[in-house]
Amino acid sequence: xxRRLYVFAACAFIVAAVLGxxxxxxxxxxxxxxxxxxxxxxxxxxxxxxxxxxRVCDGLAGLACAxxxxxxxxxxREWPGWLALAAFGLLTFVGGLFxxxxxxxxxxxxxxxxxxxxxxxxxxxxxxGTLAVLAAMALLAACWRSWVAWLLTWLxxxxxxxxxxxxxxxxxxxLAHRAQLTVIAFWLVYVALHLLVTDDVPQDRADxxxxxxxxxxxxxxxLRVAPGRMxxxxxxxxxxxxxxxxxxxxxxxxxxxxAPPPPADGRVPPRPPTASGRxxxxxxxxxxxxxxxxxxxxxxxxxxxxxxxxxxxxxxGAWFHWDAVxxxxxxxxxxxRFDRPGLGLSPRPVTPPTLYAEVARLAxxxxxxxxxxxxxxxxxxxxxxxxxxRLHPLCLAGLVLVDPACVAGRRPYxxxxxxxxxxxxxxxxxxxxxxxxxxGPVAHRLLxxxxxxSGVYVLGKVPAAVVGEWLARGDMxxxxxxxxxxxxxxxxxVTVISGADADRCQARxxxxxxGRHVRLPEIGRRIPLRAPHAIAEAVTAGHVNA
Numbered sequence: 065x066x067r068r069l070y071v072f073a074a075c076a077f078i079v080a081a082v083l084g085x086x087x088x089x090x091x092x093x094x095x096x097x098x099x100x101x102x103x104x105x106x107x108x109x110x111x112x113x114x115x116x117x118x119r120v121c122d123g124l125a126g127l128a129c130a131x132x133x134x135x136x137x138x139x140x141r142e143w144p145g146w147l148a149l150a151a152f153g154l155l156t157f158v159g160g161l162f163x164x165x166x167x168x169x170x171x172x173x174x175x176x177x178x179x180x181x182x183x184x185x186x187x188x189x190x191x192x193g194t195l196a197v198l199a200a201m202a203l204l205a206a207c208w209r210s211w212v213a214w215l216l217t218w219l220x221x222x223x224x225x226x227x228x229x230x231x232x233x234x235x236x237x238x239l240a241h242r243a244q245l246t247v248i249a250f251w252l253v254y255v256a257l258h259l260l261v262t263d264d265v266p267q268d269r270a271d272x273x274x275x276x277x278x279x280x281x282x283x284x285x286x287l288r289v290a291p292g293r294m295x296x297x298x299x300x301x302x303x304x305x306x307x308x309x310x311x312x313x314x315x316x317x318x319x320x321x322x323a324p325p326p327p328a329d330g331r332v333p334p335r336p337p338t339a340s341g342r343x344x345x346x347x348x349x350x351x352x353x354x355x356x357x358x359x360x361x362x363x364x365x366x367x368x369x370x371x372x373x374x375x376x377x378x379x380x381g382a383w384f385h386w387d388a389v390x391x392x393x394x395x396x397x398x399x400x401r402f403d404r405p406g407l408g409l410s411p412r413p414v415t416p417p418t419l420y421a422e423v424a425r426l427a428x429x430x431x432x433x434x435x436x437x438x439x440x441x442x443x444x445x446x447x448x449x450x451x452x453x454r455l456h457p458l459c460l461a462g463l464v465l466v467d468p469a470c471v472a473g474r475r476p477y478x479x480x481x482x483x484x485x486x487x488x489x490x491x492x493x494x495x496x497x498x499x500x501x502x503x504g505p506v507a508h509r510l511l512x513x514x515x516x517x518s519g520v521y522v523l524g525k526v527p528a529a530v531v532g533e534w535l536a537r538g539d540m541x542x543x544x545x546x547x548x549x550x551x552x553x554x555x556x557x558v559t560v561i562s563g564a565d566a567d568r569c570q571a572r573x574x575x576x577x578x579g580r581h582v583r584l585p586e587i588g589r590r591i592p593l594r595a596p597h598a599i600a601e602a603v604t605a606g607h608v609n610a
Contacts, residue, residue, distance in 0.1 A: 406529025
């Protein structure tokens with residue numbers, strides 16, 4: 065899908081180049097505009113016969129250029145150039161929206177009676193657009209290190225200087241302006257060709273630490289927390305996946321002590337396979353490591369000692385939403401939290417989410433048999449937890465479902481399913497990054513009532529992941545209904561916690577699973593943030609993990 069995004073972005077830039085060159089035909093349809101001394105933008109002046117046509121072409125060219133930038137997959141070092149190119153597209157659109165009153169250079173009587181605000185806006189947008197495209201050319205040429213890009217950049221700079229000289233001299237401005245626009249059109253086509261043959265890997269794939277992916281010393285598979293946080297509270301440890309084929313990095317020892325040095329060869333010798341057949345890395349003195357997930361696996365945080373508790377967040381949730389719950393449990397339990405693909409500090413997903421994929425993720429993070437885990441889930445993640453219980457009954461000690469979503473048996477439309485396939489790739493584009501930066505922190509505060517302490521909701525992967533999970537709800541619900549008919553629910557303790565506006569389906573779910581239903585009328589839907597004690601009590605009560 066990412067390759068297709070490159071193709072669509074390239075097509076947008078070619079469309080922008082073609083529409084921006086509509087002035088070529090205007091030389092023959094609008095003879096009143098002087099070809100030698102008149103600006104190209106005079107073809108779209110209000111007093112010209114084909115003004116609407118050329119204004120529409122200018123506006124669409126600007127929008128196509130901006131759309132092309134939004135569809136380009138992110139490469140962190142290139143953001144200033146793409147930002148400048150997006151500004152050029154928007155300024156070109158503004159120029160088409162506010163045309164000249166008359167052909168200023170071709171008609172000496174044009175400004176005799178003064179000009180309107182739209183005329184001034186057009187002139188200002190044209191000047192700023194020229195500066196923006198020159199900056200985009202220079203910045204992207206410096207990143208790409210291409211002699212063709214530099215050649216076009218220098219040609220554009222020369223034609224711009226000639227235009228300034230022609231305006232000061234009062235002769236030849238039309239020729240210089242047409243030469244400048246020709247070079248810009250060729251440069252947009254070159255940008256399209258560069259995208260079609262590029263080998264750059266979008267660096268937002270490992271975005272999530274609030275820092276550039278190039279700061280990651282272990283590669284895209286090693287995810288770090290934002291500066292000033294260690295992924296949790298109370299001695300929580302972040303357990304990043306090692307790079308493919310690289311050493312297992314032991315976590316730091318507790319109580320602020322340094323981690324023991326690795327063996328001379330830099331690797332931690334693995335233990336023999338467990339009864340389940342899963343390889344478990346050896347625990348160095350003073351520390352413990354989880355089985356390393358594959359490169360690009362989820363961001364995992366572990367803290368505390370004792371029976372295992374695995375927490376899976378609700379829609380759009382991140383690990384730090386459960387800080388209070390983890391702090392309450394860490395003294396008596398080993399709490400494992402993680403971020404699903406695209407959320408928190410986990411990398412973007414490769415494929416749309418499915419119920420069985422989420423069950424497999426829970427199984428990979430749960431302790432190996434015979435140790436059992438208490439599973440705490442929120443919202444739609446309760447479906448994943450219930451499916452895990454039915455597919456892996458021997459691994460489960462208890463289930464705590466917090467505000468579970470109601471299950472509907474209707475599968476989504478094919479259009480929604482097809483849109484979901486595009487979202488993992490769209491999450492890595494500049495458009496998703498802009499959307500997240502503009503709306504992410506505000507939406508997070510509105511939904512949770514709290515700020516984003518780690519800055520993960522300004523990342524473009526997050527809105528794409530949230531929409532992707534929402535589009536996958538229908539398939540997940542249908543798969544869960546089939547699973548309920550095929551696999552019995554194990555005899556484990558179950559607690560369903562719901563808020564004031566809970567649906568009756570939550571009480572029915574508690575009865576169907578043979579568990580108890582706890583209502584918190586004063587809390588609402590922010591149970592993990594506003595009532596962490598209720599969740600901790602449900603985990604540590606005698607009927608769970610006894």
